[in-house]
Amino acid sequence: MRLLSAAQHESWEASGRLIFRQALDSARLTDIDRAAREVEAWSAQDGPGLHHFELANGSPKIARSEDFEPHHPILRDLLRHGLISEILGELFGEPPTLFKEKINYKHPGGGGFAPHQDATAYRFVDHHISVMVPLDAATQASGCLWFCDREPSIVPNVDGRISSDWVASKTWTPIEVEAGDLVVFDSYAPHYSETNATQHSRRALYVTYNRQSDGDFRERYYRDKRAVLASADTGSHRLRISLNDDFLGRPVN
Numbered sequence: 001m002r003l004l005s006a007a008q009h010e011s012w013e014a015s016g017r018l019i020f021r022q023a024l025d026s027a028r029l030t031d032i033d034r035a036a037r038e039v040e041a042w043s044a045q046d047g048p049g050l051h052h053f054e055l056a057n058g059s060p061k062i063a064r065s066e067d068f069e070p071h072h073p074i075l076r077d078l079l080r081h082g083l084i085s086e087i088l089g090e091l092f093g094e095p096p097t098l099f100k101e102k103i104n105y106k107h108p109g110g111g112g113f114a115p116h117q118d119a120t121a122y123r124f125v126d127h128h129i130s131v132m133v134p135l136d137a138a139t140q141a142s143g144c145l146w147f148c149d150r151e152p153s154i155v156p157n158v159d160g161r162i163s164s165d166w167v168a169s170k171t172w173t174p175i176e177v178e179a180g181d182l183v184v185f186d187s188y189a190p191h192y193s194e195t196n197a198t199q200h201s202r203r204a205l206y207v208t209y210n211r212q213s214d215g216d217f218r219e220r221y222y223r224d225k226r227a228v229l230a231s232a233d234t235g236s237h238r239l240r241i242s243l244n245d246d247f248l249g250r251p252v253n
């Protein structure tokens with residue numbers, strides 16, 4: 001049975017994004033929220049996962065956690081079974097394979113992301129689809145995602161940051177969401193977000209998949225990413241948390 005309507009498929013083909021309002025029920029959301037807080041606590045305890053910190057509103061804050069799926073059964077279940085996998089299966093036309101997972105916390109003052117396509121950061125496979133699972137409301141003030149319509153290929157960029165002329169030539173749409181919504185987007189869909197200018201956190205879990213027939217690269221992706229970040233020459237003014245040099249948060253000294 002098809003999960004998505006003809007109109008949803010049409011909208012996906014045109015824009016490279018789909019929004020599902022209140023797709024997760026409150027019991028599921030409570031479990032995910034608790035799990036995300038456990039992962040956040042690991043960052044302060046030298047626990048499992050890959051964690052990145054930024055200077056936000058004058059003090060060090062956790063900016064991102066990654067590579068936690070093997071260590072958290074509730075998140076593993078969410079990422080590998082049920083609604084999200086089913087939506088991805090229908091969009092890919094075959095079962096999805098998990099490529100990577102992350103939580104962007106965007107606590108008050110937390111940095112935004114310059115316009116980019118995820119495709120320039122995701123090695124080993126040409127095409128991915130990601131799902132944003134908001135854990136808090138994301139508004140224009142708190143740094144929601146902004147998209148323009150999908151592109152068929154990589155657009156002009158430097159280290160993943162799309163050129164400002166190209167950005168200025170497009171129309172960008174803010175996607176404001178609540179906890180419980182899902183935003184599905186293609187790895188060629190250009191997007192950006194602003195700094196969180198509110199007093200509330202804007203946490204979001206992002207989970208990325210590729211087609212099963214393209215192979216399972218999750219372990220290799222994290223091995224490669226840890227090696228690249230360890231050798232990245234970031235200078236003192238930029239913080240590198242992605243293989244794209246797109247994060248606008250400030251480094252902790």
Ligand SMILES: O=C(O)CCC(=O)C(=O)O
Pocket residue numbers: 104106112113118143144145191192193194204242
């Ligand atoms: O969470 C955000 O504000 C933007 C996320 C994003 O574009 C990314 O992590 O690549």
